[in-house]
Amino acid sequence: MSLPGLSSPLSSRRLAGLCMGLSIGLCASLVTAPSAQAGFNGGYLLETETKRFIRAMKTELAAAGSHGQRLTASAHIASQLVPSFRSGAKPTGMKQTGVKQTGATMVTAIEKSDKAKPGQARDVTLVPLELALSQVAMQVGSNHFDEIKAAQASGNGQVLTLRKGHFTMAHLFAMTRTDELRKAVTRRPDGYGLHLPVLIMPAAHLSIADERIALSSTSGAFIINLGTLGIEKAVIAGMAEKSDQARGDGAFKPFLMTALGGRFAARDSQFSHLGFGDRPKFRGLSFISGHLFPKQSFVFLSNNRFDHVGTVELKGMRDFTLSNNSFNASGESALRVEDSMSGQIIGNLVMKSQKHGLRVTNNSTRITIRNNIIFGSKEAAIFVGGGATATNIVDNILLDNKKSGIISKSAACPTIHGNAILRNGVRGILSENTFQLSLKSNVIALNKGPGISLLGGAVQTDHIIVEGNRFERNALGLGTSDISNITLKNNDFSKQLPALFSGEMTFYLADYLKRAGTLVKGNLSPFIISKPSHVADNGVSNSGLLLSKFQYCNDG
Structure with missing residues (x-):
């Protein structure tokens, strides 16, 4: 960039x-x-x-x-x-064939299943809430189940269950006209209202298209998808009521969950006012899979709008695609990726998240974050940590976030290339205990703290590359602490004067200026600093991060 x-x-x-x-x-x-x-x-x-x-x-x-x-x-x-910015551009720097083919195959499968045998009235039943929640307990645990039970209207504790076949909302409404089911689905001028939780079983498929679905928070409505849920050109919204406002922020709000091999695809749709507070798996839209479970869950999100949704959360997912979506005023981090692999987050717009814009943690591997715009987050635009490995952060615009543009903490071999990191409240980029960090061709300007802060390496043999970056009018340029090996090459500090270096780097300022020639071109030959570090050379970083988790650093 x-x-x-x-x-x-x-x-x-x-x-x-x-x-x-x-x-x-x-x-x-x-x-x-x-x-x-x-x-x-x-x-x-x-x-x-x-x-x-x-x-x-x-x-x-x-x-x-x-x-x-x-x-x-x-x-x-x-x-x-930033002339090189292209929304939704194809990612580079990692193998994508498997991701693209898997995603296309699964979306096609979901579309084809629209033609599956229609569900029958006998396949729509009520089951106890306790039984429905037990279906997902093995993957999501049972935390907060009591709160979900308490949110049910009149304590009836029943779930509308789709056992098998293909359903639309019109079919579902027609099938629930019996005395027992009449209150589960209601007709509204602009669509339908759901007043009971819905459980989509593995052999069932629910299609929602060109209509608005209001999930009643007062009745404790939510959707758990273990089968197939396809949403296109629709609006899915929590239905706020006066009684909810009186109960305050801790009141129940509807959520959508896909787990146990469920498949979810949403395009050209809007999601709003979803998420049961700060309760993992229930705080907006969640997609959960497990490495030991025989069937992987699947998610595809493209060209959707998320307004006032707690978070979109992925845990244990593989080969996912989130492209050209907009996230506005998320109650938490707009997007959380945990323990997931080979995903693409491309061309999204993230505005005014209450925490981080994007958060990638818990040993997630080979996640590409490209061509996104993230601004106004209350914390960092992008946070990568907790053993996340081989994360590609490329060609993004990150600006006006309250804290840093990018934080990499206890992560392995992240690639941070070609980003515009502008006017953030603390640092441009913060790296702490990160292994094999590569910082190239970034524009880092107008940040209120250091443009780049490098704190602690993972091991003594760790090496950090800082090449071709442009520093301009940050409070400080480049600062380091307890870094053993770093290479500076062709960085532009011409508009960073007088505060080029801070921390340990100040000891090398005179030598750097002598060898660099000009601040515009930077040093034509690499400027290498190598010195002892306090990091133990025993295969474990000072944060306890095991190097055995970094097997993907040199893949592909």
Whole structure:
């Protein structure tokens, strides 16, 4: 990723292009501004365009509007700020064939199952809530089950269960007109209301398309999918009621869970007001699989909009694709990936999460995070840790997050290349006890703390590569502590003066400047620092991270 032409004047044509898709009044005022006509230096240009980007996002994208308008506007603004940005671009840097083929095959299978034998009325039954929850206890545990039971209306504790066959909401409504089931599904002017929890068994398939489904929080409604759930051009929303508001933030809110080999695909849809507080597996949409379970769960999310959803949570998943979605005002981290493998998170827009924008932890392996825009998170834009291995963080725009742009903590061989990390509240990039870190071709500017902070290595033989990055007007440039081996090559510090280095790096400043030649081109030959570290050389990092977990670092 690069930001070419920052030393040249900003033309009216380029400024007009930057505003395309935004309000006409804002564009007109920017294009006719004297500073736009006269041009200004690169540093001021970067800061001005960044502020304009943030302002445009806040005033236009966070406002009510279609999901398509959000993605179109954000991708266009991003492409003007960072010309190499392409929403939904194909990832590079890791093997993707298996992911792509598996995802396409599973989505096709879900679409074909729409033609499966229609479900019969006898296949729609009520079962005790206790029995339904026991179906997923082996994968999700039983924590918070008592709270879910307590949320059921009048303590009836029953679940609408689809045993086998294909169902639509219209079919389901027709099948529940008996006295026993009449209150489970209701007809609304814009779709249907669900007033009981729904359990989709492995042989059943529920299709929701071109309609709005309201899940009653007062009645304790939720959906657990062990079979197939396909959603297209639909709205799935928690139905807020006055009694819920009176109960406060701890009140029950509906959730969607796919587990035990269930399949879930959603496209062109909207999800809102979902998530039962900070309760793992129940705090929004969750997709759960297990390495020891014979059948893997599957998820595919594309071109959806998530508003006021606690989080989208993946645990133990493989070969998943999350592309071109927008997440607004998530109650937790917008996306949590745990113990998962070979996933693609591409072309998404993440705005104003209450915690991190994206969080990848618990030994997740080969996750690609590419061409996403993340801004306004209350913590870091991207957090990678807990033994996560071979995470590719490439070509993202991360700005105006309250803490850091990227945090890598107790992770292995992450690739952080080609990102624009701008105006974050603390650091641009923080690495702590990370093994084989590669930082290349990033634009790191206007952050309120160090552009890059490197704290502690995983082992004494660990080596960190910092190459081709551009530092501009951060509070500090590059800082290190207890790093044994680091190579600096072709970094641009020309607009980072006077605070180039901090921490241990200050001892090497004179030698670096002497060998670098110019701050713009950086050192043409690698500048290598190698020294003893306090890290024990016994195969275990000072955070207890086992090197045996890093087997994927050199794959492919």
